[in-house]
Amino acid sequence: MKLQRIKSIDIFRGICMVWMISTHLIDWWLRTEYYWLHSITVMIFDPFGASGFLFVSGISITLSYRNKLRKVRTDENFTLNTVRNNYLIRALIIFIIALIYNSFIALSLMDPSWIWTWFVLLTAAISLFISWPLLKTSRLLRIFIGCSFWIVSPFIISILLPYEGTLSLNGVLFHILYSGIGLAPLLVFFPFFLFGTVIGDTLFDVYLVNPSEAGLRKTFGYKYLGPTIGTGIFLIIFGVLYEYPNFLRRESFSWVFYSLGIDVVFISILLSLEIFEILKTKKSYKLFFYYSYYSLTIFLAHNILFFLFLEQLDTTNIWFFALATFVFTTIILRVIYKKWRESASLKVQIGKLGSGITKKIERRSKKKFHEKDPS
Numbered sequence: 001m002k003l004q005r006i007k008s009i010d011i012f013r014g015i016c017m018v019w020m021i022s023t024h025l026i027d028w029w030l031r032t033e034y035y036w037l038h039s040i041t042v043m044i045f046d047p048f049g050a051s052g053f054l055f056v057s058g059i060s061i062t063l064s065y066r067n068k069l070r071k072v073r074t075d076e077n078f079t080l081n082t083v084r085n086n087y088l089i090r091a092l093i094i095f096i097i098a099l100i101y102n103s104f105i106a107l108s109l110m111d112p113s114w115i116w117t118w119f120v121l122l123t124a125a126i127s128l129f130i131s132w133p134l135l136k137t138s139r140l141l142r143i144f145i146g147c148s149f150w151i152v153s154p155f156i157i158s159i160l161l162p163y164e165g166t167l168s169l170n171g172v173l174f175h176i177l178y179s180g181i182g183l184a185p186l187l188v189f190f191p192f193f194l195f196g197t198v199i200g201d202t203l204f205d206v207y208l209v210n211p212s213e214a215g216l217r218k219t220f221g222y223k224y225l226g227p228t229i230g231t232g233i234f235l236i237i238f239g240v241l242y243e244y245p246n247f248l249r250r251e252s253f254s255w256v257f258y259s260l261g262i263d264v265v266f267i268s269i270l271l272s273l274e275i276f277e278i279l280k281t282k283k284s285y286k287l288f289f290y291y292s293y294y295s296l297t298i299f300l301a302h303n304i305l306f307f308l309f310l311e312q313l314d315t316t317n318i319w320f321f322a323l324a325t326f327v328f329t330t331i332i333l334r335v336i337y338k339k340w341r342e343s344a345s346l347k348v349q350i351g352k353l354g355s356g357i358t359k360k361i362e363r364r365s366k367k368k369f370h371e372k373d374p375s
Contacts, residue, residue: 006063007274007289008273008274009056009059009267010293012056012266012267012270013056013057014287015291016053016056017292017295017298017299018326019048019049020050020053020120020299021298021326022322022326023041024302024306025321026318026322028305028306028309029308029310029312029318029321029322030314030315031314032311034314037318043248046250047259048263048266050120050183051184051189051260054120054124054127054189054190054192054193054196055199055260055263056196056267057127057193058194058195058196058197058198058200059197059203060200062135062200065083066200066204067204068086081362082362085362086358088132089353089358090128090350091125091129093350093353094125094350097296097300097350098119098122098124098125101121102116102122105119113175113179114180116175117180118178119180120183120189123185123186123189123193124193126190127190127193130190131197134194139202142195143195143198146191146194146195147191149187149188149190153187157177157187160173160177182250192260192263195260195264199264199267203224203271205223206220217275220271220275229264229268231264232260232261233261235257235260235264236258236262236265238254238257238258239255239259239261240258291333293345293347293348294336294344294345297347298333305325
């Protein structure tokens with residue numbers, strides 16, 4: 001049995017996309033003297049930015065991975081090599097797209113060093129590569145590895161930061177690990193993806209233990225909701241108290257724990273609303289579904305809005321124009337979905353391309369095998 005699409009994941013990813021676009025519009029369109037508004041909104045909503053997007057991506061990729069492992073046991077033409085090749089090829093395609101995206105940024109700034117910058121696409125691609133061997137490990141080990149990344153990162157950055165922009169070995173290492181430090185550097189943001197895989201594994205088990213509606217609610221309540229809500233609240237409290245009041249600043253150590261706690265609690269609330277049917281997702285989630293379904297397409301395409309009101313708006317009219325932009329964008333996405341569906345989704349097309357390349361690789365492997373061993 002294949003696990004059905006969990007609408008809460010689409011809602012969460014859609015919210016992350018809406019926020020990422022919002023923070024870019026505020027950053028691009030506000031006049032310089034009002035930039036404090038951008039700083040405040042980022043501090044409040046940043047857990048739903050790159051960290052939330054990577055977190056929910058970890059959940060989604062794990063559910064897909066576990067579904068494919070079940071298919072391996074039921075379809076003799078679908079092997080573990082198929083799963084591995086498809087996964088890694090998709091990661092490679094995203095990596096290439098990330099480098100192309102970064103190259104356009106580098107060209108616009110006339111600075112080739114920006115080709116390797118930790119925009120969220122590059123972080124997502126590298127996270128996929130690193131996570132592949134870890135998906136087979138225990139959840140406790142993944143939690144330990146994620147926490148280890150966060151523990152060692154402040155020490156590494158304190159050593160390398162003085163060499164930023166230099167041509168020394170430490171300067172090169174700083175660029176590799178922390179280029180675009182205000183964005184989503186790997187050592188800080190990869191754990192969000194990894195912790196997402198832990199949540200994804202747990203959810204998969206919950207949905208498959210007892211797929212009936214009543215059984216799912218019972219299992220979800222004691223096997224998922226209690227532990228995750230408790231853990232999320234603990235992380236929020238720890239993050240707030242550890243470096244109060246700096247827990248809202250991304251550069252602080254406590255921010256990562258606070259943000260992860262927000263993400264864990266929020267996805268748990270969404271799942272509860274869906275599973276207990278408090279929120280009628282069939283009717284009410286379409287808005288965020290569009291932003292989730294076309295997430296990669298939107299991320300790349302929304303950059304054309306950069307020049308629309310570049311540094312022209314104040315703290316009052318920014319909200320009107322931002323809201324109008326989202327209304328217009330949502331209408332366009334709705335039309336695109338009705339007319340072209342997956343044809344306009346880069347994410348879906350990457351999946352199809354990855355599957356197509358995987359099949360070609362396997363056909364060639366089988367052909368070579370038969371040529372070597374005709375019997």
